[in-house]
Amino acid sequence: MSEPTAPRKRRGSGRATVHDVARLAGVGSITVSRYFTEPGRVAAERSARIAAAVKELGYVPNLAASGLASAHGRVVGMVIPNISGPIFANTIQTFSDTLNRHGYQLLLASSYFSATKEESAVRAFLGWKPAALAVVGRFHNRATEKLLSTAGIPVVETWDYQPRRKPIQVGYSNNAVGEQAARYLYAKGYRRIAFVQNSLAGDLSAVDRSDGYEAVMREHGLEPLIYVPKAEAPFDAGREAVESLAIAPAKRAKPVEAIIFANDNLAAGGLLAGQRAGLKIPQQCAMVGFGDYAFSQLLLPSLTTIRPPGREIGEIAALRILEQLGVLPASTQDTRLNLLACELIERESA
Amino acid sequence: MSEPTAPRKRRGSGRATVHDVARLAGVGSITVSRYFTEPGRVAAERSARIAAAVKELGYVPNLAASGLASAHGRVVGMVIPNISGPIFANTIQTFSDTLNRHGYQLLLASSYFSATKEESAVRAFLGWKPAALAVVGRFHNRATEKLLSTAGIPVVETWDYQPRRKPIQVGYSNNAVGEQAARYLYAKGYRRIAFVQNSLAGDLSAVDRSDGYEAVMREHGLEPLIYVPKAEAPFDAGREAVESLAIAPAKRAKPVEAIIFANDNLAAGGLLAGQRAGLKIPQQCAMVGFGDYAFSQLLLPSLTTIRPPGREIGEIAALRILEQLGVLPASTQDTRLNLLACELIERESA
DNA sequence: TTGTAGGCGTTATCAG
DNA sequence: CTGATAACGCCTACAA
Numbered sequence: 001m002s003e004p005t006a007p008r009k010r011r012g013s014g015r016a017t018v019h020d021v022a023r024l025a026g027v028g029s030i031t032v033s034r035y036f037t038e039p040g041r042v043a044a045e046r047s048a049r050i051a052a053a054v055k056e057l058g059y060v061p062n063l064a065a066s067g068l069a070s071a072h073g074r075v076v077g078m079v080i081p082n083i084s085g086p087i088f089a090n091t092i093q094t095f096s097d098t099l100n101r102h103g104y105q106l107l108l109a110s111s112y113f114s115a116t117k118e119e120s121a122v123r124a125f126l127g128w129k130p131a132a133l134a135v136v137g138r139f140h141n142r143a144t145e146k147l148l149s150t151a152g153i154p155v156v157e158t159w160d161y162q163p164r165r166k167p168i169q170v171g172y173s174n175n176a177v178g179e180q181a182a183r184y185l186y187a188k189g190y191r192r193i194a195f196v197q198n199s200l201a202g203d204l205s206a207v208d209r210s211d212g213y214e215a216v217m218r219e220h221g222l223e224p225l226i227y228v229p230k231a232e233a234p235f236d237a238g239r240e241a242v243e244s245l246a247i248a249p250a251k252r253a254k255p256v257e258a259i260i261f262a263n264d265n266l267a268a269g270g271l272l273a274g275q276r277a278g279l280k281i282p283q284q285c286a287m288v289g290f291g292d293y294a295f296s297q298l299l300l301p302s303l304t305t306i307r308p309p310g311r312e313i314g315e316i317a318a319l320r321i322l323e324q325l326g327v328l329p330a331s332t333q334d335t336r337l338n339l340l341a342c343e344l345i346e347r348e349s350a
Numbered sequence: 351m352s353e354p355t356a357p358r359k360r361r362g363s364g365r366a367t368v369h370d371v372a373r374l375a376g377v378g379s380i381t382v383s384r385y386f387t388e389p390g391r392v393a394a395e396r397s398a399r400i401a402a403a404v405k406e407l408g409y410v411p412n413l414a415a416s417g418l419a420s421a422h423g424r425v426v427g428m429v430i431p432n433i434s435g436p437i438f439a440n441t442i443q444t445f446s447d448t449l450n451r452h453g454y455q456l457l458l459a460s461s462y463f464s465a466t467k468e469e470s471a472v473r474a475f476l477g478w479k480p481a482a483l484a485v486v487g488r489f490h491n492r493a494t495e496k497l498l499s500t501a502g503i504p505v506v507e508t509w510d511y512q513p514r515r516k517p518i519q520v521g522y523s524n525n526a527v528g529e530q531a532a533r534y535l536y537a538k539g540y541r542r543i544a545f546v547q548n549s550l551a552g553d554l555s556a557v558d559r560s561d562g563y564e565a566v567m568r569e570h571g572l573e574p575l576i577y578v579p580k581a582e583a584p585f586d587a588g589r590e591a592v593e594s595l596a597i598a599p600a601k602r603a604k605p606v607e608a609i610i611f612a613n614d615n616l617a618a619g620g621l622l623a624g625q626r627a628g629l630k631i632p633q634q635c636a637m638v639g640f641g642d643y644a645f646s647q648l649l650l651p652s653l654t655t656i657r658p659p660g661r662e663i664g665e666i667a668a669l670r671i672l673e674q675l676g677v678l679p680a681s682t683q684d685t686r687l688n689l690l691a692c693e694l695i696e697r698e699s700a
Numbered sequence: 701t702t703g704t705a706g707g708c709g710t711t712a713t714c715a716g
Numbered sequence: 717c718t719g720a721t722a723a724c725g726c727c728t729a730c731a732a
Contacts, residue, residue: 384702
């Protein structure tokens, strides 16, 4: 009848579990579980006892165990090309917030526009048995495609929209953006319009935009001119492009009258270089960017640009996922379309 | 001896498990497990068989189960005030990348400078049994403090540094930043120097900066002047401040000669408002920001500002965590200090 | 170097 | 409305 030291558990984190709570509250462990997942089905009096026990023990349900037992973790993975740029931050923010509001957590990784890195991120996520995955764009390598299609969970492609594609897509048409910019300049009377491509080769969405531009040019019988800078840093690339296209064009070429840049970083570099060289913007050369970064309204002249619906994309992507998961009551169904529009912000540069 | 349909599992995701791989490869499940965790300890010939089986089945280890069994998940939670702002994005990026490189995933949530939201994010993270947690700053509510201190895992506070504080801190001294700005302006001969506070009340780090400014002012026998804008939007708040302080000060007050802004957004708003009103910057009023946002170098005049080491903070915070976790071999120990310096970027505005 | 036994904390299942 | 039992998929401990 000696009282030995309590047999210490040999494994485990030492933190309270459902069983500890159940014992203290004098109920079955499963009732504690239900107290968290379906509070309505637990009698009020027991709920109170459980609540007290939870508080006393500082109990936090172990989501890893929960995910294991129920075969669906409450995490959603998102692979984004670049967290720190000005582009996707809003999307991450609204995506994360919308998920959090419904009890899901965001797992984040970045691909730096590399299909291989995207693949390994997706692979890593899959290990968490995520409830869903979100990726950016529709360009993935073969392995990623397969991973996504066989994952058996909702997959959303963001920041792009192509008809006739299986995964849910929430975004806009980059092609249409290219057209939009070209049409805008054409309507203003510009004819010698160039497109400055992103020097970052992996950014295929920018290629879609230049395709749109090219189509509009040909539609009007104009010769498209796509310039691909050699410089890597965006500001430098923009400068280089403006110098080649507008300030000191090659011998036989006339300077262009307007430039569409693949993004606002390039545009800012180009705009400042133009100013420094005494180029009158937009009189001698108009400029249109893409992205509506924070600084674009602050430039002199302020930058005419196209604003992608970053916040909406994140929010709607999350809502679509939650709908697929059956988390959202039908009454709250969001009626917005998945194909969003980009707004052309008319400022001083074009 | 009839051959009934294979008894289907009644639970589970239906995806391959270690056991399936083991069976196909003709080895024990534990060997498959070791193949992933300690590849060196599995014979080459078996490794090859396992590799083949893994590929054929498309097996992905279940991290939730792994974390459950080993009592340490390979996730690290980070609560950040704001994902979409220009401030923390670099930190998230390098933090995430550094963790990924060592097999850890980032769980992200945002607090919007609200201590309550921070608390609930930390609470939600704890359910994942994260290997470690990172938060921003040293200001938390009582409940968060308790959660963090009893979590029994490494906790890193980022973007701040105070001597004599228990959790690991990786950041800089906001106080020192306030002093740095004030000293710089004083040395340039400015005397009537004001500090424009963030209208966002929750940003206590900005208060630290104004404290530093105040100390330097008093040290030189000058009267500190701290302006708190009413406008909420940063650009508007900056404009409001410049109008009150430099363009149209209250009757009995002299216009100030220099302004330190709590951040570059405020500074940009102030700078543009000053220009519009014909204020000569820096001749009539010098301006210093904080943050070195992307647009700061693009403003006219370009903005003198203080650049916090955002990328370094993220990387070093992750390294400190990995060190605590014993993941990094001692030989790779990073020798950088946790107290980082902020660089004053001298441009045209001051 | 490899295998066996059993537990990690939760929830699905089914019976009361 | 509540509870007992057995998974979920992996890993620690120990043995061979």
